Amino acid sequence: MSYQFDFSPLLTYWPELAAGIVQTLRISCIAMVAGLVLGIALTALRMSPSRPLRWLAVSYIELVRNTPFLVQIFFIFFGLPALGLRFDATQAAVLAMSLNCSAYAAEIVRGGVQAVPKGQVEAGRALGLGTADIYRFIVFRPAIRAIYPSLCSQFVLLMLNSSLVAAISAEELTYAAQMIDNRTFRSFEIFAVVGLLYLALSQCLSLVLAAIGRAYFSYPSK
Amino acid sequence: MEQSAAPAIRLEHVSKWFGKLKVLQDVDLTVNRGEHIVLCGPSGSGKSTLIRCINRLEEVQEGRILVDGVELRGDGRNAEDIRRHVGMVFQQFNLFPHMTALENCMLAPRRIHRIGKDEARARAMGHLERVHLADHAQKYPAQLSGGQQQRVAIARALCMNPDILLFDEPTSALDPEMVKEVLDTMVELADAGITMICVTHEMGFARAVAHRVIFMDRGEILESAPPEEFFSAPPARTRPDLPRPDPQPLRGASP
Amino acid sequence: MIREFGFPELLFVLEGARWTILLSALAFVCGGALGLAVALARTARSRELRWGATVYIQIFQGTPLLIQLFFVFFGLPLLGLQLNVWLAVTIGLALHASGYLGEIWRGGIQAVPAGQVEAARALGLGYRSVMIDVVLPQALRISLPATVGFLVNLVKGTALAALLGLTEATRAGQLMSNITFEPLRVYSAVGLVYFAICLPLTLWSARLERRLLRRG
Numbered sequence: 034m035s036y037q038f039d040f041s042p043l044l045t046y047w048p049e050l051a052a053g054i055v056q057t058l059r060i061s062c063i064a065m066v067a068g069l070v071l072g073i074a075l076t077a078l079r080m081s082p083s084r085p086l087r088w089l090a091v092s093y094i095e096l097v098r099n100t101p102f103l104v105q106i107f108f109i110f111f112g113l114p115a116l117g118l119r120f121d122a123t124q125a126a127v128l129a130m131s132l133n134c135s136a137y138a139a140e141i142v143r144g145g146v147q148a149v150p151k152g153q154v155e156a157g158r159a160l161g162l163g164t165a166d167i168y169r170f171i172v173f174r175p176a177i178r179a180i181y182p183s184l185c186s187q188f189v190l191l192m193l194n195s196s197l198v199a200a201i202s203a204e205e206l207t208y209a210a211q212m213i214d215n216r217t218f219r220s221f222e223i224f225a226v227v228g229l230l231y232l233a234l235s236q237c238l239s240l241v242l243a244a245i246g247r248a249y250f251s252y253p254s255k
Numbered sequence: 256m257e258q259s260a261a262p263a264i265r266l267e268h269v270s271k272w273f274g275k276l277k278v279l280q281d282v283d284l285t286v287n288r289g290e291h292i293v294l295c296g297p298s299g300s301g302k303s304t305l306i307r308c309i310n311r312l313e314e315v316q317e318g319r320i321l322v323d324g325v326e327l328r329g330d331g332r333n334a335e336d337i338r339r340h341v342g343m344v345f346q347q348f349n350l351f352p353h354m355t356a357l358e359n360c361m362l363a364p365r366r367i368h369r370i371g372k373d374e375a376r377a378r379a380m381g382h383l384e385r386v387h388l389a390d391h392a393q394k395y396p397a398q399l400s401g402g403q404q405q406r407v408a409i410a411r412a413l414c415m416n417p418d419i420l421l422f423d424e425p426t427s428a429l430d431p432e433m434v435k436e437v438l439d440t441m442v443e444l445a446d447a448g449i450t451m452i453c454v455t456h457e458m459g460f461a462r463a464v465a466h467r468v469i470f471m472d473r474g475e476i477l478e479s480a481p482p483e484e485f486f487s488a489p490p491a492r493t494r495p496d497l498p499r500p501d502p503q504p505l506r507g508a509s510p
Numbered sequence: 511m512i513r514e515f516g517f518p519e520l521l522f523v524l525e526g527a528r529w530t531i532l533l534s535a536l537a538f539v540c541g542g543a544l545g546l547a548v549a550l551a552r553t554a555r556s557r558e559l560r561w562g563a564t565v566y567i568q569i570f571q572g573t574p575l576l577i578q579l580f581f582v583f584f585g586l587p588l589l590g591l592q593l594n595v596w597l598a599v600t601i602g603l604a605l606h607a608s609g610y611l612g613e614i615w616r617g618g619i620q621a622v623p624a625g626q627v628e629a630a631r632a633l634g635l636g637y638r639s640v641m642i643d644v645v646l647p648q649a650l651r652i653s654l655p656a657t658v659g660f661l662v663n664l665v666k667g668t669a670l671a672a673l674l675g676l677t678e679a680t681r682a683g684q685l686m687s688n689i690t691f692e693p694l695r696v697y698s699a700v701g702l703v704y705f706a707i708c709l710p711l712t713l714w715s716a717r718l719e720r721r722l723l724r725r726g
C-alpha cells in the first residue's frame with residue numbers, strides 16, 4: 034500500500050471541527066427537548082376521547098416513522114417553501130429533527146404511560162385531582178422512568194441522524210467534515226476521525242443522559 | 256357542607272351493568288352521618304363496584320346517588336367536587352411510588368385546597384402522626400412495609416379532611432402480622448366519628464365498630480343488620496333460589 | 511422547458527424504488543450473515559472475541575450511517591480499493607446492518623434459557639450443534655420482531671445512497687424535483703413510496719411482537 038497517512042489537515046482545521054461539534058450538540062439538544070414535548074403532546078392526542086384526533090396522531094406518527102429522515106428534510110427545506118413556509122438551512126434542520134424525534138418519542142412515551150398501573154390514576158381521581166394534575170404529578174415521572182433507557186437510545190440516534198442535515202448544507206460536524214474533505218482530499222483520515230468524534234459524542238451523551246435520569250427520574254423501588 | 260338534614264350517602268334504585276353483566280341490582284342504601292357500615296359478601300358480588308360508584312370511579316346506568324345531599328350528575332361533571340369530600344383507601348394501597356410518604360399526603364391538599372407548602376406539610380405530618388408514622392414521613396413507598404404503606408394511604412385520604420371514608424378490602428393484600436396495625440388505625444378513626452363504609456372480611460372489626468353489617472350477593476343487598484343481630488340470627492342471606500354463598504368470607508374473624 | 515410532475519416522472523421515482531428494495535435486500539442478506547458472526551462472537555466463551563464484537567457493535571451503533579458510507583466510498587479508494595458506488599453503498603449498509611443485527615441477535619441468544627444449553631450439552635452435543643439445533647432457532651424467534659423492525663430502518667437508511675449519487679428512490683426524487691420545480695409534490699410522492707414499503711413491515715413487526723408477548 035503506497036498511501037501515506039496524513040492527519041495534519043485535521044489539525045489545521047480544528048476550529049471548524051470544534052464549531053461543528055458545538056453546532057451538532059446544539060441542534061440535537063434543541064430537537065431532543067422539542068421532540069419530547071411534542072411527543073408527549075402527541076401521546077395526549079392519541080389517548081384523547083376524540084376519534085379524529087386519535088386518528089390524526091396515529092397517522093402522523095406512522096407517517097414519520099415509516100419514511101426516511103432524509104426525505105423529511107428535503108420535504109421541509111425544498112417542499113414547504115411552496116406553501117410559503119421558508120426556513121434557512123439550520124432552522125429547517127432543527128424543525129425536521131424535532132418533528133422526526135416527536136414521532137419516535139410519542140411511541141415510546143405511550144409505552145411508559147401504559148406501564149403505569151391503573152390504580153395510580155384511580156388513586157388520583159379518588160383524591161379529587163383533575164386529569165391534567167393526574168398526568169402531571171402522578172403519571173409523568175413513573176412513566177418517563179419506565180421508558181427512560183429507550184428514550185435515551187432514541188436521543189443518541191437523533192444526534193447521529195443530525196449528520197443528514199449536512200445534505201441541505203446546515204452547518205454541523207458532518208458538513209465541516211465534507212468541507213475539509215473538499216479542500217484537502219484526505220477523505221480516509223477525515224471520515225475516520227470524524228467517525229471517532231461522533232463515537233465519543235454518543236458515549237458522552239449517553240453518560241450525561243444517564244446522569245440526568247438518576248437525578249430527576251429515579252426513586253427507590255422494589 | 257352543612258346540610259345536616261341530608262344523610263351522608265343515599266343510593267336510590269341503583270343498577271349497573273358491565274356490558275351485559277348486571278353487577279348492581281336495584282340497590283337502595285342510606286348511610287347516616289357518623290355511621291360505620293361493613294360490607295361483605297362473596298367474591299364478585301359487587302362490593303367494590305358499589306363503593307366505587309359512590310365516588311364515581313364507576314358510573315351507574317340507573318338510579319340516583321346522593322352524597323351529602325348532592326346528586327352525582329350523569330355527566331360526571333361534579334365527580335371531582337364529590338371526591339374531595341369522600342376519601343378512598345384501596346386494597347393495593349396505590350401510593351405514588353415517586354413521592355415520599357409526606358409528599359403523597361401533601362399533593363392533593365396543595366393542588367386542590369391550594370394551601371401553602373408549610374400548611375400542607377403541617378397537615379400531612381398531623382395525619383401521619385395520627386397513623387403513627389411521623390418517623391417514616393421521608394421514606395418512599397418501596398421503603399415501607401405493606402401495613403405502613405396502607406396507613407400512609409389512610410393518612411393521605413385524611414389530609415383532604417373528608418366527611419366520608421371508603422375502604423375497599425384494606426387488609427386483604429397484607430401479610431397477616433400487619434393486618435392488626437391497619438385495623439387498629441381504622442378503629443381509632445371510627446371512634447373519632449367519621450362516616451365509613453368498609454368492604455372487609457374482618458368480622459372482628461365489624462363487631463367492634465360497625466353500626467350495620469350489610470351482606471351482598473350477585474349485586475343485591477340481601478341483609479342489613481346491626482352486628483349483634485347479623486352474627487346471631489339464622490342467615491337470611493341464603494335465599495332458596497340462590498345457591499349457598501361461599502361461607503369462607505365470614506370465617507376470617509381474627510382479632 | 512419545465513416539466514410537470516406527472517405520470518412519467520412518478521414512474522421514474524418508482525423505478526428508483528426498485529433499487530431501494532434491491533439495495534435493502536442485498537444489505538440485509540450480507541449484513542445478516544456478518545451480523546450472525548458478530549452475535550456469535552459477542553456471546554462466545556473467548557473474552558477476546560466478546561470484546562472485539564462489543565467494540566465492533568459500538569462503532570457501528572455509535573457513528574452516523576452517513577459517515578460510515580462516506581468512509582467506505584471516499585476513504586477506502588485512497589487505500590487502493592476501487593469501489594463503484596453500488597459496491598460501496600452495499601458494503602457500507604451491510605456493515606451498518608451487521609452491527610445492529612449482531613446486537614439484536616445477541617439479545618435473542620442470551621434470552622434463551624441457560625437450561626437449554628445445559629440440556630443440549632448434557633446430551634453430548636458440540637458447540638455447532640448446540641447453536642444450530644437448539645439455541646439459534648429459539649433466539650431468532652425471540653428476536654424476529656426487532657429484526658423486522660430493523661429492516662424498516664435499513665430501507666429508510668438506503669435513502670442515504672442518494673447523497674453518493676446512486677439513483678434509488680430519493681435520488682430519483684431529487685432529479686425529478688430539479689426538472690419539475692415541484693419539490694412539494696415530488697417529495698410527498700417519494701415519502702409515500704417509502705411509506706408503502708415500510709408500513710407493512712412495521713405492522714408485521716408489531717404483530718410478531720404481540721404474538722411473542724402472548725406466548726410468553
Ligand SMILES: Nc1ncnc2c1ncn2[C@@H]1O[C@H](COP(=O)(O)OP(=O)(O)OP(=O)(O)O)[C@@H](O)[C@H]1O
Binds near residue numbers: 276304
Ligand atoms: N371493569 C370491569 N369490567 C367488566 N366487569 C367487571 C369490571 N369490574 C368488575 N367486573 C365484574 O363485576 C362483578 C362485581 O365485581 P366487584 O369487583 O364489584 O366484586 P367484589 O364483590 O368486589 O369481589 P371481590 O371480593 O373479589 O373483590 C364481577 O363479576 C366482576 O367480574
Ligand SMILES: [Mg+2]
Binds near residue numbers: 302303304423424
Ligand atoms: Mg372487590
